[in-house]
Amino acid sequence: MVEKKDMRRKLPVFFGLHAKLPRGLGIVLALLPFALLVIVYLTASDIRQKANPQDKLLPPVSKIAKALEKSAFTLDKRSGVILLWQDTASSLRRLGIGMMVSACLGFLMGLNMGLLPGIRGLSLSFVTFISNIPPLAILPILFISFGVGEVGKVMLIILGTFPLITRDIYLAAKRIPKENIVKALTLGASQFGVVYRVVFPQVIPRLIDTVRLSLGAAWLFLIASEAIASQDGLGYRIFLVRRYLSMDMIIVYVAWITFLAFLADLGLRKLVAVRYPWYSPRAEG
């Protein structure tokens, strides 16, 4: 006789494929790496401060707080603006315009390439070619041809993200089942209608997803171009204060950029979930 007790195996809490995390443990586990990072930093900072009170490499929390206060809540004496907000506004404007243009262009290109064999034949190999150019490598060309002003920086973001968005939307449009398109034709859709009234709305959430994933690259290009030639912007500031080894300021700015990027990612994810409930049905039930 088999004992009943043995029939029901207890699932492990943490180890292995079958682990079933209790809710509380899940939260603790998620916070643990953050806590470790803070502890390691504070300890290291403390050790260095004890050895040399002038140390700039790992500033204590008090100095970081002072840097935050100075950059985010005090008027800059020379320019008469609050630096962090000024920098944020400039950077977000560049990022916003760049992403907007590349999202629109990439979407229209990808959609038409995915559905119309003529457009595909014309542009697929060209877009593939363009997407293999490392964008940072042509930054000098952009600065020479578009100047070191706003256009050059926005162009870098566009060139850096547009091919990726185009190819992703192209694949999404191509994945629409043939049956779906034929069905639309039997419902009286024109060819234009199939592209812009049937497939267009189906690919929009995919676009938002792609933009979300491209934002990481966009930040990279933004900060790189601001670091090289700019008068303001988050990237500009970081590379400016680097000259004075102001780690406190750099840490404030990096944390702020990370927070902005996190907010953008979360916002776009929520937008898709709320506005397009049909897009990832697995979330339900």
Added chain:
Amino acid sequence: MTENTPFLLYLEDVQKQYGEKIVLDDIDLAVKQGAFCTVVGPSGCGKSTLLRLILGQEQATSGRIFMEGVPIALPSPDRGIVYQRYSLFPHLTILDNTMLGKQLSVPFWTSLRRKKTARDEAMHYLESVHLGAHAKKYPHQLSGGMQQRVAIAQALIMKPKILLMDEPFGALDPGTREAMQLLILELWEAHGMTIFFVTHDLEEAVFLGTRILVLSQYYRHESASRESSGQGARIVADYPLNTRKARSTRVKETAKFGRLIQRIRYDGFDPEYRQDAREFNLKHTDSFITFTE
């Protein structure tokens, strides 16, 4: 062209090749308005290919296809389609899916103006397939049978001259399947439709149709070599069925029903038994055959 005008659908010497492989060979077919024409055949015989040719999704390699005497070209609203899958648009609610035809067939601005009437009409069609209560849901929230009912309503609203159905109930469980069979018969009668129905289920084909076509690559042709398995499928049998359809699935249990299914199995599904091309069972009054060498 005048000879085929009494027929809604008319195929003449239609052949379809993919590369070297002949899939359909020498298909002659005439279908009258109001027929419920079912098509069966062994798997891979080209049933669905034939349907796609009539739909315009694919083009015949040779031969001609007419709708009311006019050669068909690309897919258009006079031929409705219900596939086994992918008939619905995942981004639209059930109601929007159903009214989509009304919207797509007019320019965008006009469709906005006529939204109210389109919605009312769509609601009417949804209720006729018993889905009025689910109008606000998305396709992925519905069961397979319900999705197919939406697909039928969505096609019906365009009032197609012929409704093409490609194994529409193939993925449903047996209970749902029988309910759908009764529903499609009900709609067929109510709307006076012409239906071209491809299925791999012999019982379903005999139960639903007023005419059954057996498509098969298992036949002998004098000009073909004996063992060639690469010959294209042809219509090897064409039987008239009960035109006054029974309202009950009980008829499936009768002996006559069973005998007919046996007969069809023999005609088209047995690779060992091959009838000569000149002895096909083309019993339907609309059937004809042209011998072309």
